[in-house]
Amino acid sequence: MVDLETIVSLCKRRGFVFQSSEIYGGLGSAWDYGPLGVEFKNNVKRLWWRDVVRRRDDMVGLDAAITMHPTVWKASGHADHFADPFTGCGDCGRHYRADHLKEAQVSCKWAQALRKMLSGPAAQKDRQKALRNWAQSDGKKLAPAMPWVKDPAGPAGDGLEGLLDGTVPACPACGSPRMSEPRPANLMLKTVLGPVEATGTVTYLRPETAQGIFVNFDNVLQSSRKKLPFGIAQIGKAFRNEITPGNFTFRTREFEQMEIEYFVKPGTDEEWHQKWIDERFAWYIRYGIRRENLRLREHAKDELAHYAKRCVDIEYLFPMGWSELEGIANRTDYDLKQHSKFSGKALEYFDEEARQKVVPYVIEPSAGADRSALAFLVDAYHEEEVRGEKRVVLRLHPELAPVAVAVLPLLKKNDKIVAVARSLAARLRERWPAVYDDTAAIGKLYRRQDEVGTPFCVTVDVQTVGDEESPPDNKVTVRERDSMSQIRVPIDEIEPVVAELMSSGWAGAAARYPAQPGAA
Numbered sequence: 001m002v003d004l005e006t007i008v009s010l011c012k013r014r015g016f017v018f019q020s021s022e023i024y025g026g027l028g029s030a031w032d033y034g035p036l037g038v039e040f041k042n043n044v045k046r047l048w049w050r051d052v053v054r055r056r057d058d059m060v061g062l063d064a065a066i067t068m069h070p071t072v073w074k075a076s077g078h079a080d081h082f083a084d085p086f087t088g089c090g091d092c093g094r095h096y097r098a099d100h101l102k103e104a105q106v107s108c109k110w111a112q113a114l115r116k117m118l119s120g121p122a123a124q125k126d127r128q129k130a131l132r133n134w135a136q137s138d139g140k141k142l143a144p145a146m147p148w149v150k151d152p153a154g155p156a157g158d159g160l161e162g163l164l165d166g167t168v169p170a171c172p173a174c175g176s177p178r179m180s181e182p183r184p185a186n187l188m189l190k191t192v193l194g195p196v197e198a199t200g201t202v203t204y205l206r207p208e209t210a211q212g213i214f215v216n217f218d219n220v221l222q223s224s225r226k227k228l229p230f231g232i233a234q235i236g237k238a239f240r241n242e243i244t245p246g247n248f249t250f251r252t253r254e255f256e257q258m259e260i261e262y263f264v265k266p267g268t269d270e271e272w273h274q275k276w277i278d279e280r281f282a283w284y285i286r287y288g289i290r291r292e293n294l295r296l297r298e299h300a301k302d303e304l305a306h307y308a309k310r311c312v313d314i315e316y317l318f319p320m321g322w323s324e325l326e327g328i329a330n331r332t333d334y335d336l337k338q339h340s341k342f343s344g345k346a347l348e349y350f351d352e353e354a355r356q357k358v359v360p361y362v363i364e365p366s367a368g369a370d371r372s373a374l375a376f377l378v379d380a381y382h383e384e385e386v387r388g389e390k391r392v393v394l395r396l397h398p399e400l401a402p403v404a405v406a407v408l409p410l411l412k413k414n415d416k417i418v419a420v421a422r423s424l425a426a427r428l429r430e431r432w433p434a435v436y437d438d439t440a441a442i443g444k445l446y447r448r449q450d451e452v453g454t455p456f457c458v459t460v461d462v463q464t465v466g467d468e469e470s471p472p473d474n475k476v477t478v479r480e481r482d483s484m485s486q487i488r489v490p491i492d493e494i495e496p497v498v499a500e501l502m503s504s505g506w507a508g509a510a511a512r513y514p515a516q517p518g519a520a
């Protein structure tokens with residue numbers, strides 16, 4: 001499994017993801033998608049939309065505003081309940097999720113350094129002396145607010161066991177034991193709409209896109225004439241004032257959700273819930289995530305939100321361990337009933353068979369666009385050795401890759417080759433994300449495309465355009481990223497061949513066209 005630093009570094013080097021406001025020192029846990037990153041993330045969202053909306057008769061889309069009437073958050077329960085307990089450090093002021101502190105503390109830098117020192121020869125010989133030395137060296141840097149580091153006169157290593165096993169709370173950043181009692185923090189980002197703060201409307205940047213769907217339930221029902229079961233899908237930004245964001249784009253305060261609210265007749269909800277769990281699990285595999293890196297996790301009863309009947313997470317084996325990729329919850333009729341109650345407007349469905357009104361139950365598959373993109377990226381990352389050199393290759397599904405086809409001239413000083421390659425790239429660009437690149441030798445150009453996941457390269461060479469000795473063959477070399485095998489294809493057939501490669505893969509075309517030995 002690749003580590004996160006390798007992914008972060010690749011993302012920056014190749015223009016997938018940059019730190020936000022980097023020239024000002026960066027803004028914590030905010031990330032910007034670069035030229036390749038925006039294409040890649042757009043592909044994730046496009047495939048999701050295509051599969052859950054366009055290809056289904058029972059789904060429609062929505063794009064609701066990020067700011068909503070403040071009462072929405074009263075009705076949804078977010079204004080009163082949407083909080084994780086946090087604890088703050090009395091010395092350096094950092095905040096931590098109270099339920100995450102212990103884990104952070106036992107694995108923090110000072111704890112690691114202390115454990116290493118205590119198992120070393122100096123500590124075996126004279127523990128007190130070793131601790132005092134540590135306090136004056138590593139301790140000053142890693143845990144300046146630890147009492148016996150601050151005040152070397154006191155007993156060195158006081159209460160050490162509890163600090164190291166996390167039973168005595170201490171700050172992972174500075175070693176201070178002055179941690180506040182856990183308090184709830186509301187995770188919504190408050191904002192004021194209107195030019196004058198005192199008279200403006202206080203509301204929130206939505207913490208989930210779901211509520212925009214619930215409040216539009218009747219609008220969509222009346223305008224689309226859908227019958228139960230049907231669903232509404234939405235992609236959009238959401239905001240949570242996370243106490244401990246981190247792990248690159250995995251947990252950020254601003255993020256993009258891909259949510260479905262699927263409305264069903266009460267009594268059919270359990271069956272539909274299971275269908276959506278299966279459908280969404282299969283979706284990740286369809287676009288290249290390895291089965292063994294995915295698992296389902298059933299929420300325990302005490303973990304469920306008070307309105308949820310059942311919730312199952314799809315988890316992915318990220319570099320930092322198994323973590324949530326998507327949650328699929330049976331939210332019952334809670335949300336529609338709450339909004340009916342607070343708005344005074346009935347949110348019901350008339351069941352023609354039963355001749356009665358029902359409040360639908362709702363199944364909510366809620367995925368993150370950023371998390372999905374990160375999982376696809378991590379899963380696609382491979383390093384291998386080719387002819388004694390390291391090759392980094394992103395084995396992205398062709399439809400996810402930011403560039404589908406790269407057109408490369410074998411010789412950039414040959415005007416005929418360049419002209420044919422440029423015109424071919426222009427043609428391909430009409431239908432796929434295609435690039436032309438002549439800024440390096442061919443071997444290097446291939447490696448660059450491998451590293452960003454470009455599934456197919458098309459090379460124009462001397463044979464294509466001909467020279468004094470031989471007439472042009474009007475064929476180009478098409479190379480496949482993963483196998484590095486190549487075929488020779490007439491230029492006139494390139495568009496149908498690329499279409500076939502994008503939808504059905506390499507095998508069919510490779511069987512029909514002659515293999516071309518040579519460059520990897």
Ligand SMILES: [Zn+2]
Binds near residue numbers: 089090092093172
């Ligand atoms: Zn601290």
